Structure formats: structure tokens, C-alpha cells
Amino acid sequence: MKPFLLSLLVFILAHVVACAGYALQRGDAQAQSASTQQKISESQQSPPAEKPDKKMKQEPVPDELLVTFRDGTPEDRIDAIHQAVKVKVLRKLHFGQTRVCQIKVPESQPLEAVRQAYSAFPEVESVDPNYKVRTQ
Numbered sequence: 857m858k859p860f861l862l863s864l865l866v867f868i869l870a871h872v873v874a875c876a877g878y879a880l881q882r883g884d885a886q887a888q889s890a891s892t893q894q895k896i897s898e899s900q901q902s903p904p905a906e907k908p909d910k911k912m913k914q915e916p917v918p919d920e921l922l923v924t925f926r927d928g929t930p931e932d933r934i935d936a937i938h939q940a941v942k943v944k945v946l947r948k949l950h951f952g953q954t955r956v957c958q959i960k961v962p963e964s965q966p967l968e969a970v971r972q973a974y975s976a977f978p979e980v981e982s983v984d985p986n987y988k989v990r991t992q
Contacts, residue, residue: 919961920946920986921971927953929979937980941973958986 925934934955938945942965947958961970974983 914987914989916985916987919963919967921959921961921967921974922984922986923957923959923974924981924984925955925957925979926981929955931955933979937974937977941970943970954981 925937934948934957938957938959943962944960945957946960949956949958959970961967971983974980
């Protein structure tokens with residue numbers, strides 16, 4: 857019985873060592889893969905443009921802003937902020953927990969005043985112009 861237990865123990869120990877070696881090799885391969893992926897993504901990034909592309913023109917949409925709310929901001933709080941600023945929500949976009957709202961500023965309100973009003977709320981991450989991008 858003792859030789860059987862000894863051989864079983866040796867088998868289990870050899871299996872554990874083999875699995876540990878495989879895990880180490882796999883970890884190295886994953887690290888190399890991540891490094892390779894990073895190098896590929898860096899090489900695919902375009903160099904900074906020295907002058908704007910003549911084929912694409914960006915112009916801000918008059919009286920529209922894009923308001924980005926911090927991750928996890930409840931929907932009812934977002935609605936309350938829009939009501940407080942007194943704007944019309946054209947579209948709500950969801951990116952995971954992040955909410956971006958396209959808003960229309962009434963002609964009676966200055967665009968910069970609305971931008972500052974949104975920026976005063978801690979739930980607001982950013983307020984940006986809404987650009988139209990056109991190709992020619």
C-alpha cells in the first residue's frame with residue numbers, strides 16, 4: 857500500500873509542478889501579447905496633424921451642447937438638472953454608466969450662460985459644443 861501512496865503522491869506533485877509551469881508560461885505569453893497589442897495600437901495611431909484636413913470641416917451646431925454626466929449619476933437627477941437649467945433634451949446617449957445628453961438651448965438664453973449653469977453641478981463632467989462634421 858505504501859508504494860501505491862508514494863507513487864500517487866509523486867504523480868500529484870508532478871502534475872502540480874507541470875500546471876504551475878504552464879501557468880507561468882501562459883502568464884509570460886499574456887504579458888508578451890499585451891505588450892505586442894500596445895505596440896500595435898501605438899503604431900496605428902496617426903501622427904498629430906500639422907494642419908486640418910481640407911476634406912473635413914467642423915462647425916458647431918448653433919444653440920446645441922453636449923453635456924456629459926459623471927458615471928453613476930441617476931437618471932432622475934439628470935432630468936432635474938435639465939429642468940433647472942431650462943433646456944430641451946434632444947437625445948440621451950448611454951455608454952455604460954456614462955450619460956451624454958444633446959441639448960437645445962433656447963434662443964432667449966446665451967449659450968455661455970447655459971454652459972456655466974451646467975458646470976456648476978458636481979454631477980456634470982463636461983459641457984462641449986456639438987459639432988457637425990462634413991466631408992467634401
